[in-house]
Amino acid sequence: MNGLTDTILKMMDTTQEPEDYKGEDGLMYCGKCHKPKEAYFPQGKELFGRDRHPSECDCRRAERERLEKKESEKKHSDEVERLKRDGFTDPAIRHWTFGNDNGNCLQIEKAHFYVEHWETMKSENIGYLLWGNVGTGKSYFAGCIANALMEQEVPVCMTNFAMILNNLFTSAEGRNEYITRLCAYPLLILDDFGMERGTEYGLEQVYNVIDSRYRSNKPLITTTNLTLEQIQHPQDTAHARIYDRLLEMCVPVCFTGGNFRRVTAQQKMHRLKKLMEGGESQ
Structure with missing residues (x-):
């Protein structure tokens, strides 16, 4: 259980970059897009003693979507190549x-x-x-x-x-x-x-x-x-x-x-x- 707890706690950590800063609401904000990188649990609830969890800022979301699109395009390209290799004599x-x-x-x-x-x-x-x-x-x-x-x-x-x-x-x-x-x-x-x-x-x-x-x-x-x-x-x-x-x-x-x-x-x-x-x- 200790190993599982440690894993969950690490997932709840928010990576802080040098340009990030704390907002007036106590949450960490991205120094680039100035959107929060954390969010509070609703109704003041906590999990493993934490009252907040990581949240995607705009630039982190854009990077994730870019990588997902790249992976999707590669997967599509590989499938089309396979079909043409198999389907054309x-x-x-x-x-x-x-x-x-x-x-x-x-x-x-x-x-x-x-x-x-x-x-x-x-x-x-x-x-x-x-x-x-x-x-x-x-x-x-x-x-x-x-x-x-x-x-x-x-x-x-x-x-x-x-x-x-x-x-x-x-x-x-x-x-x-x-x-x-x-x-x-x-x-x-x-x-x-x-x-x-x-x-x-x-x-x-x-x-x-x-x-x-x-x-x-x-x-x-x-x-x-x-x-x-x-x-x-x-x-x-x-x-x-x-x-x-x-x-x-x-x-x-x-x-x-x-x-x-x-x-x-x-x-x-x-x-x-x-x-x-x-x-x-x-």
Whole structure:
């Protein structure tokens, strides 16, 4: 008990700095902000023979709040880093953000809408089927959603079926366990859907992932170079049951416009030509 009493008494001590002073009320005051560093117990009560206890002055409170904010920001930053390390199979996706958007994607407002209404999208199991030509910004659009949600500490997995099929073949964990883990993410994004090999085994695993995601009642976003006509009118039963699930889960969003990748390549070619001609300094 003596040890406990000593600990409590130490907690009740008020640290005095050289500039602190006693006020007319007998309490110690901070020499910087001139607010009391002590307070009396109510109604003249005492504890262990003490009639007062420590109290935060304004500058001590500001310092505590600063340290708490710093710790909170670090904790948030570490969690976002963990989510991105776990959720992206390609590190380049980290840079596909709303802040880095160059304005070329005409549909980007739909990505903003999805993030802003995430709780509704999640509760009502609403996803996107992003379709259109190569290089029109579908993957970037999906990456913006993934990064924005991760910044809110929402776990997201953005991968593709080539990676999934490879993991199913080589992973030490069982197929069901791996698919269950994929379906545990609040949002799953499948990039370049339809580019995987159309083998019987591949199509069966694609269906298993899509169907398991459907049964988990969690949203799915897919990007594909297939046309909506191809998705709505598949050529065989194997593809039909996959596409039917997708269309039930995902709202189609058409991506039109030029090939952004081709434009970027042309700009780099033009830049290199100028450098080789000596028209610009390095």
